[in-house]
Every structure is written in structure tokens, then in C-alpha cells.
Amino acid sequence: MDLIYERNLQPLKLAVLKGTRQDLAVIALASRLGISRQRMRNILIHRCDMMFLENLGPRLEAADAAAAGDAVAEALSLPHLTTATGLLSVEAAAEFCRCAKSGVLLSDIIIDILEVIA
Amino acid sequence: MTLLQRIKNAVRKRSIHICYVNTGSCNGCDIEILACLSPRYDIEQYGIYVHNNPREADVILITGAMSAQWIDKLPDLWDRVPGPKAAVTIGNCPISGCAFNRPGSLIDPPVSKYIPVAAAIPGCPPRPTEIISAILNVADTLFENYEIKSRGKKP
């Protein structure tokens, strides 16, 4: 008898992300980062566990509220990537924030962020 | 019938261990099984014990309509139950998929495709009394003279 303890969860995670509310959340996050929905789904499936994916909508709403006051965090969507989904560590987010304040172009920083989270 | 067989029959009638497996139901049937535990119905007066451990179970109660994760795990779990054993399905879902059996859903009923089912209790959900009487009937007929009936069959 095979003992299957770890199976491939990718199809199940995709089924979670196809839910109506989760789909809207993925589209919103993808448009923030300027990437396609499929690529965003791929990143989330590889980096997050299933419970995070189910709860994507409320967590991103909370991150929206957290980012509202801060122009840099809003432009780079840092709360969405750190507290909401855990794709980026807090230290890395602080580093990107410092870069942005020192005058590096925001579009360049977003490319760097995508390299880190992919 | 030997004396040993008679003792086995008497003991098995008074000690039925149960494990319930939710293979994608809505909880309705599961809480009706839980209600059987309450002093009102008092399932233990019939010698039925709910342990929820497949390795010491005699009767497996299956609720739900076979979701994707269970398709490989349920036959595996069935293999680990020591004989004599019986599977009883509770509710409409394991029989037909009930309201969920529509194009586009992620379930694959019936449960009898995957493991041999001894009895089915329809209802959405069935009452606790029906569950208790079905378990008692199944156990009495299936486990009586088990060694004689299973002689010649592979274990």
C-alpha cells in the first residue's frame, strides 16, 4: 500500500482561486502589479497555502485600508504583498520603500519586486 | 457452530466501534451522528462506540458525495479497517450526489464506485433514530458467523 501523505495540491488550489470572490481579488492584485491574471495565479499557487487563498478577499481589503495613507506603499502595494499574502518579507519591503524614497523610479522597483516574489 | 463462534457472535453484537468519514457533505448528516451521542439517544446503550479511528472501527459511516481529495484516500482508509467491517452511507449525497450532482461541480458520486457499501440510509439528513437502527441491523446480519461465511474467501 502506498502511503500518500503529500499530494500535488495545484489543481485544488486553482479550484479555490476560481471562486467568484477570490477571482476578483486576484484580478485586483494583478492589475496593481501590472501583470497578467494567469501569472498572478501562478505566483499565488506556488507561494501561499490553501487557507490564504480562500481568505484572499478580506485580507486584501484590510491591506487596502492599511495602504490608503501612504503614497509609496500604495504605489508599490507593499501591504498587499507583506501582511496580506506573505509573498514579501517585512525587511525586503522596508528596503524597497527606502529605495523609492531615495528617488529610484517606481516602475523599476516593481520589476525588482516581481523578480523577488516570482 | 462451535462455542468460540457463539462467543464471538455474542460479543460482536454488543460492541460495535464506529468511525465517521465526511467525504464532502454539508455537515448536516455529521451533526445528526453527533446527536446520536447525546444522552437523549444514547448510542452507547446499544454497545455502539464512536471513536473516529479507522484502525479500530467495525462500521464506517460515510457522509458526503466524494470530493476530489477523497478519491484516492477513501479506498486507502477502507484497507486499514480490520475485518469484519461494513460501510454504511448516510444521507442522499453518497447515493446520488443529492443537490450537488450537477454539471460543473467537483464531486464524483456514488461512493459505491470506490468501496463496497453494505447499507445506505437516504434522507437529507436522516434522523438520529434511523441512523442507530440501521447500524444495529447491519451489524447483526453482517457480523454474525463471520468466520463461517468468509471461509474459502481470501482475507
Add this chain to the structure above:
Amino acid sequence: MKKVVDVSLPIGPVHPCFKEPARIKCETCGERVIATEVELGYVKKGIEKIMVGRPWQETIFLAERVCGICSVVHNTAIVGALEKISSIAVPPRAMYLRIILNELDRMQSHLLANYSYCYTIEHETLAMYLLNLRETIMDAIEIMTGTRIMAAYVVPGGVREDISAATADAVRAATFHIETELPRFVKMFETGPMIALRSKGIGILSVEDAKKSGVVGPMARASGIPCDARDQVPLYQELGWHMITRSEGDNFARIMLRFDELFQSASIIKNALAALPSGPVRLGGRVVSGRCRNVIEAPRGNLTYDIAVDEVGRVISVAIQTPSIMNVEVGSHAMMRNLASIADVTATFISTDPCIACAER
């Protein structure tokens, strides 16, 4: 989760403590639990998918079968959304009857949650007392609607049938029975030294973690966040509802908060039965096209139905956001982090009142 750990210990999917299948993967270091991850997919049926394209009459039945424990509240939520879209009027007597049934449902759900917790921390005596008390409520629901679970009592434009004076007396007697019996069990839970050892200071949910993941319901209120969709309903205020909060945020606070809410629900039912207006219980209406978001308070927190219907009454899109999604998520990621013992994982998980069928749909 890639970390240096001793053992990655799976709990579930079939486990003596769990009513429903879920698998908790615990990353342990000695006896200490560093992090946990809940693996789902065992009860994923895709209800939102099969609702799309169906006439709204069929979706009411499907919505009821999202969750068997809180089926009444799912029924009320989707019917409320359809009524809001089509502006169907509900007669006052039906509004009162809906509140009575919803509070009965809340009482049986809270009793079941507290039973599960007591059973998990191996206090079986108290657990059986609570489970037997729950049968009183189930009887009241059965007398009122005709069945124990999946009552389909709430229909667009009112409720399915009126209650007689004898039924009202039976419901009143059930709440009276709860109010006289329950204080003894609450005292047992509150003063039990072993229960306190297993419950106090374990699985603490901080306000920051709660805000981050949008926790709702008794879990949020036990952490001191006033969050209850009933404050938007004027009828509840008339019937004596008020916000109950606690500040500790541990397992003990969550269970005690549910006990407090049981007494409040009983008094709401009594007030509603005393003030029950006369009149019809069911009026008609036509469903028109539109889109609406309806939030009501389920036993576990805010339940949101976001539903769009076209002009012939077919559902175009539906999004169900159940409270268990948020509560189980924060349970696995915030409360079960750095627990002292592996035995606290199941107790903490059950204290969130997880409903996996709700969370996965």
C-alpha cells in the same frame, strides 16, 4: 513554509476531535509548535459554480446546503438578497418569526461549538450535558418548522407557514429550559481548574492579527473588536440586543462569549414571542434583474451574499463569503503559532468553531 524543524506532524483528515475533514500540518520543534498550515479540499463541492445559470428558486435550496449547522442563516441571507434586489416587502409577523428561528439556530450552533471544545479538552461530562441541552433547541426548531435541519422555512416574501399559540408556548418553554439549566454548566466551565489550565492564555488572538485577516463574529468579539451585523437591524435593538465583547482573546474568552450570547439569544426569543404582531406571514412579489450584497450575522460571524440575477430570474453570478474562511485562516496562521504543546493545536482549532463545509463550499 520552509523552516528548520524537527518533525512536520500532520493531524487529520479523520481525527477523533474533528467533526469535519481538514488536515493541519504542524511544524514542531520538540513539543513546541512553530507554525501550522491547514490543508483543505476535502469538502470542496463548487456550490458557487453550480448556482450560476440556475433559476433563483433552485439556488435557495443549494444555499441551504452550504452548511448543515447554520442552514437557517444561509437560507435567510440568500432570500434577503433576492428580496433586496426585487424590493419585495416582508410582513412584520414574518420578520419576527425569522428572528426567532435565526436565534434558535444560533443557540444550537453555539451549544454545538462549546460541546466540541469541551469534548476536545476531554471534559466529556460537560460536553454531554451541553449536547443534551442542544436537543431541546432542536426539538423547538422541529416543532416550529417540521424538521431538524434544512428547514427551508424562510421564503421570499415571508416565511413558509405561521406558528400557532401552542408552538409559541413550546418555543418559550424550550428557552426557559435553557435559561434554567445553562447557568449550572457555565459555572462548571468558569470555575473548573483543569478547564482553566487548558483554556486560559492559550491561542491568544491579538487585535493586529484580527484586523489583518478580517476576523468576524464571536472570535472578533472575544478579542475586543465590536463586529456584529445585527447592529444594522433596528428590530434587533428593539428586542433587546446589545454588543457583547470580551478583551482576553484566548480560548476561554471565546467559549465564555458563546455562553453569554446564548443567554442573550434566549431573551431575544422571549421578547420576540411576547411582541409578536398579528397579520399575514407571506406576501408575493416578482423577482426583477439586479445585483445586491447582503450581509447578515451568522452564528460564526458576518455572512455575505453577493448575488446578481437577470430579468428571467436566473443567477448570473454569486459570491458567498462565509465567516469560517476568515476565522479558520487566522486560527491556523496567528493563533496556533508558537503554541506550547501539540495538544493545544486541536483545542485551539476547535475553539475557532471551524466549519470546513462553509469555508470551502
